[in-house]
Amino acid sequence: MDEDAIETFRKFNRFYTQTIGVLTDRYLGQGRPLGESRVLFEIGADGAGVRELRTRLAVDAGYLSRTLRSLQDQGLVVLRPQPGDNRTRTAQLTAKGRREVAALDERAGAVVRGLLEPLSATGRADLIKAMETIRRRLRLASITVGVVDSHSAVARECLANYAKELDRRFPEGFDRRQLVAAGEARGARGAFVVARENDTPVGCGVVRTMEPGVGEIRHVWVAAGARRIGLGRRLLSELERQAAARDLALVRLDTHVVLTEAIEMYRASGYREIEAYDDNPYAHHWFEKRVRD
Amino acid sequence: MDEDAIETFRKFNRFYTQTIGVLTDRYLGQGRPLGESRVLFEIGADGAGVRELRTRLAVDAGYLSRTLRSLQDQGLVVLRPQPGDNRTRTAQLTAKGRREVAALDERAGAVVRGLLEPLSATGRADLIKAMETIRRRLRLASITVGVVDSHSAVARECLANYAKELDRRFPEGFDRRQLVAAGEARGARGAFVVARENDTPVGCGVVRTMEPGVGEIRHVWVAAGARRIGLGRRLLSELERQAAARDLALVRLDTHVVLTEAIEMYRASGYREIEAYDDNPYAHHWFEKRVRD
DNA sequence: GGGAGTGCTTGACTAAAGTCAACGAATGTG
DNA sequence: CACATTCGTTGACTTTAGTCAAGCACTCCC
Numbered sequence: 001m002d003e004d005a006i007e008t009f010r011k012f013n014r015f016y017t018q019t020i021g022v023l024t025d026r027y028l029g030q031g032r033p034l035g036e037s038r039v040l041f042e043i044g045a046d047g048a049g050v051r052e053l054r055t056r057l058a059v060d061a062g063y064l065s066r067t068l069r070s071l072q073d074q075g076l077v078v079l080r081p082q083p084g085d086n087r088t089r090t091a092q093l094t095a096k097g098r099r100e101v102a103a104l105d106e107r108a109g110a111v112v113r114g115l116l117e118p119l120s121a122t123g124r125a126d127l128i129k130a131m132e133t134i135r136r137r138l139r140l141a142s143i144t145v146g147v148v149d150s151h152s153a154v155a156r157e158c159l160a161n162y163a164k165e166l167d168r169r170f171p172e173g174f175d176r177r178q179l180v181a182a183g184e185a186r187g188a189r190g191a192f193v194v195a196r197e198n199d200t201p202v203g204c205g206v207v208r209t210m211e212p213g214v215g216e217i218r219h220v221w222v223a224a225g226a227r228r229i230g231l232g233r234r235l236l237s238e239l240e241r242q243a244a245a246r247d248l249a250l251v252r253l254d255t256h257v258v259l260t261e262a263i264e265m266y267r268a269s270g271y272r273e274i275e276a277y278d279d280n281p282y283a284h285h286w287f288e289k290r291v292r293d
Numbered sequence: 294m295d296e297d298a299i300e301t302f303r304k305f306n307r308f309y310t311q312t313i314g315v316l317t318d319r320y321l322g323q324g325r326p327l328g329e330s331r332v333l334f335e336i337g338a339d340g341a342g343v344r345e346l347r348t349r350l351a352v353d354a355g356y357l358s359r360t361l362r363s364l365q366d367q368g369l370v371v372l373r374p375q376p377g378d379n380r381t382r383t384a385q386l387t388a389k390g391r392r393e394v395a396a397l398d399e400r401a402g403a404v405v406r407g408l409l410e411p412l413s414a415t416g417r418a419d420l421i422k423a424m425e426t427i428r429r430r431l432r433l434a435s436i437t438v439g440v441v442d443s444h445s446a447v448a449r450e451c452l453a454n455y456a457k458e459l460d461r462r463f464p465e466g467f468d469r470r471q472l473v474a475a476g477e478a479r480g481a482r483g484a485f486v487v488a489r490e491n492d493t494p495v496g497c498g499v500v501r502t503m504e505p506g507v508g509e510i511r512h513v514w515v516a517a518g519a520r521r522i523g524l525g526r527r528l529l530s531e532l533e534r535q536a537a538a539r540d541l542a543l544v545r546l547d548t549h550v551v552l553t554e555a556i557e558m559y560r561a562s563g564y565r566e567i568e569a570y571d572d573n574p575y576a577h578h579w580f581e582k583r584v585r586d
Numbered sequence: 587g588g589g590a591g592t593g594c595t596t597g598a599c600t601a602a603a604g605t606c607a608a609c610g611a612a613t614g615t616g
Numbered sequence: 617c618a619c620a621t622t623c624g625t626t627g628a629c630t631t632t633a634g635t636c637a638a639g640c641a642c643t644c645c646c
Contacts, residue, residue, distance in 0.1 A: 006405045006409070009405045012424040013317055033631080033632060050593080050594070060633095062594090065594060069595085087593045112303055112306075117434070118436075123523070127426065127430040128298050130423035130426035131427060134420060138308075326602060344624090354625085355605080355625070356604060356605085358626080378623085381624080382623085
């Protein structure tokens with residue numbers, strides 16, 4: 001790997017965490033320990049369950065409990081038991097708490113404004129675009145893509161999400177019986193590929209054998225929160241790799257007319273539109289691509 | 294200002310400091326308090342004065358003193374009085390300290406490598422480019438540009454730097470007597486513009502009146518450490534603003550043939566090459582631009 | 587209805603970070 | 617040469633952050 005890239009990355013890291021991070025962390029801790037501010041911020045306008053806060057902030061239960069107690073004593077937060085389960089509790093901001101968060105927000109915004117101010121319009125646009133690029137790329141980097149057993153719980157979960165989404169998006173709904181049988185998506189005949197972000201599945205795809213030398217890619221799904229970062233392409237290229245490894249030199253796929261982003265992605269990934277190769281009731285476009293020679 | 298831009302900035306900030314910052318901070322604090330690691334890192338291969346460390350890390354004198362003492366006890370650092378002044382001390386890494394820093398470095402590199410690994414070559418290049426963009430833009434944002442008295446110490450310091458640089462770069466050297474008289478670069482007749490980064494001057498420029506309605510821009514200098522971030526353009530546009538404010542609708546400037554970046558910049562900033570308007574012995578190209586109508 | 591398990595709180599600490607003032611040695615200055 | 621300054625050190629804290637285990641109150645499930 002390019003050592004220069006690593007060096008630049010680290011330089012950026014130092015610069016950002018020290019120069020910008022310090023600036024923006026300082027505002028958060030205005031007269032209040034950073035831990036408390038973070039909790040306050042995380043509760044947000046809608047309130048949040050204690051358990052939820054704990055996982056989102058990744059802090060010790062006791063520590064969080066004490067922080068919440070302190071915020072409560074300051075009159076910023078109220079804790080009440082969640083209806084239905086008296087063990088759990090939810091935190092909600094009081095009016096005073098909301099004002100406090102708004103002030104926090106205001107200060108944070110002012111710092112950022114101050115940083116953007118001296119830049120020209122193009123400079124600003126350039127900067128913002130670069131930030132989006134970094135977020136997209138690094139997020140993609142934290143997602144792992146790999147083959148799982150098509151009978152596994154995670155595979156079933158992904159397919160359920162996929163089916164639910166299609167049912168929502170297709171005007172005619174979606175019938176789960178159209179899903180590929182698990183037996184076709186494993187071993188020598190096919191593969192089930194899953195994308196995971198911190199262990200939660202955020203995407204999947206299946207490749208199966210149609211006939212000797214010809215595979216079909218199906219059920220490519222990307223979770224709503226993980227779109228527009230290039231995950232679809234990454235799934236696709238892993239599926240193609242799996243196909244090639246099974247001597248499927250040609251892969252085909254079909255798609256529904258409402259899935260415009262998918263159609264775009266297939267085109268951009270080198271898929272060529274072809275005649276209908278099946279009578280899938282949900283298909284309006286058919287594609288193929290040669291994945292090995 | 295665009296509220297979306299601020300929102301995106303803040304989102305990036307949260308993402309970066311939480312996701313990436315945490316990752317890369319963790320490596321630093323391997324078995325050693327983060328404060329100590331930071332000091333170790335900051336001392337670096339060349340060693341550093343205690344005072345220097347204090348300003349660079351922005352920590353309390355007592356705190357730093359204790360940290361250094363602890364590092365010394367661990368055999369990672371030696372402190373010796375600076376020759377010439379027995380009050381001050383410098384810190385230097387021992388062989389063991391150097392090994393420790395190298396290990397730290399190695400770990401930090403590995404984390405970054407892990408982040409870059411899953412990306413494609415284009416993805417990686419894209420990411421690195423975006424990081425450079427952000428650094429450049431934000432750095433420029435932290436630099437202030439404004440008018441100072443041409444007799445002030447900071448103005449003289451800038452001009453001295455300018456003259457030194459030209460003397461180094463021009464094959465024929467540079468004679469300081471060619472500098473504009475301070476009286477021409479102030480008040481109604483002209484202006485002295487200085488760019489400062491955390492109070493240290495990193496660039497300057499002068500505008501003076503040549504004849505009614507015609508100004509001349511001279512002595513545009515950008516410190517070596519602050520180049521390629523767009524500071525030259527920013528200085529230039531401030532100088533043009535100052536000219537316009539003095540009813541100088543047309544500004545001219547000349548430049549030496551070896552200053553290729555400057556020539557580029559003038560062209561890119563809308564300057565048009567013209568015939569020689571003076572007999573400056575160091576000039577090979579002459580430009581002009583209309584800055585108000 | 588009685589265990590097993592869950593969800594949060596409390597107690598009891600430790601480590602790290604950060605602050606403030608007093609101090610002593612060294613160095614400039616009139 | 618006395619006096620003010622500068623530089624770093626030390627003592628004596630306080631505040632945050634973070635950890636671990638014990639303990640209730642409640643819920644779930646047989």
